Amino acid sequence: EVHQSSRSSSDLFFDLKLLVSSETIREFVFIQLPTTLSNDTDNDGYNDSTEIFFGSDEKDIESTPSFEARIVKRSNDLEILFPGRKGEGYQLQMSNDLKNWISMEKIILGDGSIINELVPLKGVSKRYYRVIK
Secondary structure, eight states, X not given: OEEESSTTOOOEEEOOOOOOOOSOOOOOOOOOOOOOOOOOTTOSSSOHHXXXXXXXXXTOTTOOOOSOOEEEEOSSEEXXXXXXXXXXXXXXXXXXXXXXXXXXXXXXXXOSSEEEEEEEOTTOSSOEEXXXX
């Protein structure tokens, strides 16, 4: 509603009624991967695009991406993204109880880019994942 003291007054104020829908709201996360820049300006073993994506300075050899995984849930898959330093090996593991870990595949060799692994979720109710160097 709009309220005004008098017809000649300029003091307008509004009453807003907020309507809340009872519909289910779904949360979507979209990660835009940078255009692949295969050059490594500071020669630290990470492509410039990998450093930019994980928040380090691609022009400073002392600034390297922290070893972290970013997870994106797709409809039937889990996408695991992490920085892969050129020449370093990584292994993706899974566990149902955080005690016993099973390697999911062979050693993944980093090439300086963002490593992107898809894990199927069909038939999985609870599972933990980790990436080890």
